[in-house]
Amino acid sequence: MKPILKRLHRYYFIQGEPMIWLTGAGLSLSLLMIMGLIVLVVWRGAGAFWQEDLVLLKTKDEKPVLAEILNREPMPAAEGKPSAGFRIRTKIANRDLNGLDFRWIDEPTIVSRERPKDAVILERQEYGNFHGFLKELVRDGQPLASPAGGSALAELRKLHAEIRPAILKLKAREREEVGAINAELEKERLRVKTAERERPARLAEITAGSERRTAELKVRYEALRESLEKERGLLSATKAVFADAAGQTKEIPVDEIVRIVLPNDLSLPGKLGLYFSRLGEFVFDEPRESNTEGGIFPAIFGTVTMVLMMSIVGVPLGVLTALYLREYAVQGRVVRIVRIAVNNLAGVPSIVFGIFGLGFFVYGIGSSIDKLFFPAALPSPTFGTGGILWCALTLALLTIPVVVVASEEALAAVPRGMREASLAIGATKWQTTYRVVLPAAAPGILTGLILAMARGTGEVAPLMIVGVVKLAPTLPVDSSWPFLHLERKIMHLGFHIYDVGFQSPNIEAALPMVYMTTVLLMLVIVALNLSAILIRNHLRRKLSASVF
Amino acid sequence: MAAITLGSIARPETASSPASGVPGPPLKDVIEIRGLSLFYGAKQALFDIDVVCKEKRVMAFIGPSGCGKSTLLRCLNRMNDLIDGVRIQGSIKVAGQELNSPDVDVVDVRKRFGMVFQKSNPFPKSVFENVVYGLRIQGIKDKRRLHEAAERSLRLAALWDEVKDRLNDSALGLSGGQMQRLCIARAIAVEPEILLMDEPCSALDPIATSKIEELIFALKEKFTIVIVTHNMQQAARVSDETAFFMLGKLIEVDRTDRMFTKPKEKLTEDYITGRFG
Ligand SMILES: Nc1ncnc2c1ncn2[C@@H]1O[C@H](COP(=O)(O)OP(=O)(O)OP(=O)(O)O)[C@@H](O)[C@H]1O
Numbered sequence: 001m002k003p004i005l006k007r008l009h010r011y012y013f014i015q016g017e018p019m020i021w022l023t024g025a026g027l028s029l030s031l032l033m034i035m036g037l038i039v040l041v042v043w044r045g046a047g048a049f050w051q052e053d054l055v056l057l058k059t060k061d062e063k064p065v066l067a068e069i070l071n072r073e074p075m076p077a078a079e080g081k082p083s084a085g086f087r088i089r090t091k092i093a094n095r096d097l098n099g100l101d102f103r104w105i106d107e108p109t110i111v112s113r114e115r116p117k118d119a120v121i122l123e124r125q126e127y128g129n130f131h132g133f134l135k136e137l138v139r140d141g142q143p144l145a146s147p148a149g150g151s152a153l154a155e156l157r158k159l160h161a162e163i164r165p166a167i168l169k170l171k172a173r174e175r176e177e178v179g180a181i182n183a184e185l186e187k188e189r190l191r192v193k194t195a196e197r198e199r200p201a202r203l204a205e206i207t208a209g210s211e212r213r214t215a216e217l218k219v220r221y222e223a224l225r226e227s228l229e230k231e232r233g234l235l236s237a238t239k240a241v242f243a244d245a246a247g248q249t250k251e252i253p254v255d256e257i258v259r260i261v262l263p264n265d266l267s268l269p270g271k272l273g274l275y276f277s278r279l280g281e282f283v284f285d286e287p288r289e290s291n292t293e294g295g296i297f298p299a300i301f302g303t304v305t306m307v308l309m310m311s312i313v314g315v316p317l318g319v320l321t322a323l324y325l326r327e328y329a330v331q332g333r334v335v336r337i338v339r340i341a342v343n344n345l346a347g348v349p350s351i352v353f354g355i356f357g358l359g360f361f362v363y364g365i366g367s368s369i370d371k372l373f374f375p376a377a378l379p380s381p382t383f384g385t386g387g388i389l390w391c392a393l394t395l396a397l398l399t400i401p402v403v404v405v406a407s408e409e410a411l412a413a414v415p416r417g418m419r420e421a422s423l424a425i426g427a428t429k430w431q432t433t434y435r436v437v438l439p440a441a442a443p444g445i446l447t448g449l450i451l452a453m454a455r456g457t458g459e460v461a462p463l464m465i466v467g468v469v470k471l472a473p474t475l476p477v478d479s480s481w482p483f484l485h486l487e488r489k490i491m492h493l494g495f496h497i498y499d500v501g502f503q504s505p506n507i508e509a510a511l512p513m514v515y516m517t518t519v520l521l522m523l524v525i526v527a528l529n530l531s532a533i534l535i536r537n538h539l540r541r542k543l544s545a546s547v548f
Numbered sequence: 549m550a551a552i553t554l555g556s557i558a559r560p561e562t563a564s565s566p567a568s569g570v571p572g573p574p575l576k577d578v579i580e581i582r583g584l585s586l587f588y589g590a591k592q593a594l595f596d597i598d599v600v601c602k603e604k605r606v607m608a609f610i611g612p613s614g615c616g617k618s619t620l621l622r623c624l625n626r627m628n629d630l631i632d633g634v635r636i637q638g639s640i641k642v643a644g645q646e647l648n649s650p651d652v653d654v655v656d657v658r659k660r661f662g663m664v665f666q667k668s669n670p671f672p673k674s675v676f677e678n679v680v681y682g683l684r685i686q687g688i689k690d691k692r693r694l695h696e697a698a699e700r701s702l703r704l705a706a707l708w709d710e711v712k713d714r715l716n717d718s719a720l721g722l723s724g725g726q727m728q729r730l731c732i733a734r735a736i737a738v739e740p741e742i743l744l745m746d747e748p749c750s751a752l753d754p755i756a757t758s759k760i761e762e763l764i765f766a767l768k769e770k771f772t773i774v775i776v777t778h779n780m781q782q783a784a785r786v787s788d789e790t791a792f793f794m795l796g797k798l799i800e801v802d803r804t805d806r807m808f809t810k811p812k813e814k815l816t817e818d819y820i821t822g823r824f825g
């Protein structure tokens with residue numbers, strides 16, 4: 001009995017074999033959970049751009065539909081009876097005709113399934129996709145004769161390749177030129193308002209000049225609008241007539257078609273090409289249809305810009321704090337309390353930081369800036385409302401504890417001998433700090449930056465109230481002076497996930513987008529961290545021993 | 549018996565060395581320690597020390613581990629200021645000026661000293677930047693001057709041949725002994741008036757050690773040197789005077805040749821003949 005206990009004790013606690021297994025199990029469990037999350041998100045997201053076949057479904061008691069089949073499950077059974085078979089969830093599209101995009105169909109009612117080669121999916125600027133068959137092309141109400149030997153579809157493709165880029169260009173021009181005129185109009189308005197306050201003596205003169213100019217601008221605006229309207233009219237005159245599975249026809253202007261796909265006629269390489277083309281659109285284009293279609297480029301751009309701004313503000317501040325705490329402050333009770341307070345700051349719910357940001361930055365500092373520098377624009381706020389600057393500052397505040405803790409540890413790890421060597425040679429404390437201590441601590445400080453960026457990129461709640469919006473009309477960086485527009489509102493990947501996933505009217509259509517956005521958010525975090533890690537490794541290599 | 553053997557170790561005789569018996573001009577007192585006591589908090593580490601180091605001569609501190617040699621050495625350039633709770637009584641004068649008086653700027657004091665530490669402590673910078681660190685602190689930017697100073701110091705520290713092709717590599721990639729010589733080069737690059745060396749050769753092989761000893765002979769033409777060593781032969785070879793400490797107390801200080809042949813104290817004789825500690 002006793003020897004057995006002794007052996008067990010020896011086995012468990014002295015050799016520690018089971019403990020090794022325990023640590024291994026802990027690691028595997030953590031990895032498994034993380035992997036599970038990633039695999040789920042990637043798996044559900046990856047299917048988002050894959051084109052399934054279009055199936056023509058004829059049922060016993062309803063009109064036939066052209067649909068993509070999404071999934072299949074047992075029909076919900078009535079009380080006490082076995083399930084009567086399966087049902088399928090289909091995407092029938094044609095929201096403008098059917099009123100909804102998705103429909104459950106009970107399998108027993110299905111009479112036939114076909115995959116007609118000429119079934120077309122149109123991705124449209126509005127109303128989502130259209131499933132149907134091409135009937136004919138019309139221009140100004142007159143049928144367009146198909147060229148000899150060519151099919152109507154080939155002709156449609158040709159027209160689409162001309163018209164679609166033209167309309168996109170037209171829209172860009174419209175945005176730019178109308179925007180320029182609007183900016184000038186606003187400038188005139190502000191000039192009068194400024195004069196009212198600052199130079200009442202010359203008010204009449206200025207007002208007259210301004211009115212003249214405004215009138216001029218209005219004339220220019222009208223002319224521009226007319227010419228744009230005319231061009232647009234020319235472009236949207238060409239329409240394609242489509243019929244849905246039940247034979248109901250619909251005229252669709254060619255300039256509203258984003259993409260024409262014949263899924264049942266596509267080979268595997270064709271489908272792959274389509275997949276990547278859609279992926280590219282997702283990453284590099286702007287959103288359509290209240291964010292449920294199109295791309296998320298503005299959100300990626302907003303997130304990255306904001307996180308970089310946050311790092312530029314937050315890291316120096318955190319490092320300075322850590323420097324004072326570690327190098328200059330007398331280590332005593334006060335410093336200990338400050339340190340504990342900073343650490344606890346990391347545990348404050350992030351929404352509290354958001355509320356603080358709203359009260360302090362937006363309403364406090366922002367309103368003061370408006371009063372001092374943009375009084376003419378009041379009452380409409382410039383900085384006194386959410387914007388990228390306030391987002392970055394709020395996040396900087398949120399992540400400073402992380403930077404401070406990491407930097408303090410890095411500073412503490414710089415050996416005493418190094419400081420003494422520098423001081424003994426006649427360097428002052430500050431020279432020692434910035435020539436020896438900071439470079440030696442740089443890798444550790446960068447670790448703090450990495451942690452802060454990861455935390456900051458994933459944060460959503462506080463941003464919702466200090467400047468992140470569902471749809472921002474402009475990017476925070478563009479080609480007009482001063483290039484970086486600190487007061488602009490931005491889109492953000494994290495908020496996009498929340499918005500599309502929980503606030504959109506068409507959640508089923510948006511779900512794959514939510515997963516893909518999540519994947520992209522994770523990729524952005526990885527990319528930001530990877531670049532910081534590369535810098536850190538470079539520093540480490542430069543600083544430390546290659547061989548001993 | 550053994551004292552005679554030690555004393556008979558050949559010492560290179562330099563013309564200016566007073567030990568050689570040739571009378572030179574009277575030498576100034578560069579460092580004058582009077583009645584120095586030092587406390588680490590409540591614990592007393594040095595008891596009433598009196599030592600005088602003369603210009604252009606080498607003073608060796610010897611004694612068993614923990615007797616306070618490093619502590620005394622660090623008093624000379626006020627490195628003990630950096631340790632919390634250190635209290636000093638008594639007087640240290642450097643070139644006639646009281647070291648611990650409140651109107652003395654500690655940075656200026658340290659600029660007059662070069663220090664080689666017991667544990668080598670190169671900066672996490674390139675070999676070159678390590679050597680010229682002190683010059684950069686003094687605000688020297690001229691590339692050619694920096695390069696000349698670096699090469700001269702590295703040659704003196706017997707390191708030039710080993711590192712001349714890797715001046716821009718990290719100093720932390722050097723071997724332990726190379727690092728120690730780098731620290732010596734760094735200390736002498738600024739040409740300090742007084743050089744404090746705390747066991748500079750403890751990590752070095754015999755060849756490098758003899759090079760460093762040559763360096764000491766060369767440097768004492770111009771500078772004053774204080775060296776801490778555990779190596780009796782080394783103390784006998786390089787120093788003009790020796791101070792022997794035990795348990796924080798100065799036991800004996802005398803000309804090296806006399807100390808190693810006819811020590812006054814029994815304790816000293818026991819220690820240098822190896823009968824003790
Ligand atoms: N920072 C410190 N705080 C408290 N006590 C210290 C401190 N530094 C040294 N001491 C003590 O002072 C005494 C003298 O130490 P010192 O380092 O001067 O010895 P040493 O003669 O240089 O020894 P070694 O030959 O081993 O280097 C020792 O008892 C040591 O424990």
Ligand SMILES: [Mg+2]
Binds near residue numbers: 618619666746
């Ligand atoms: Mg020592």
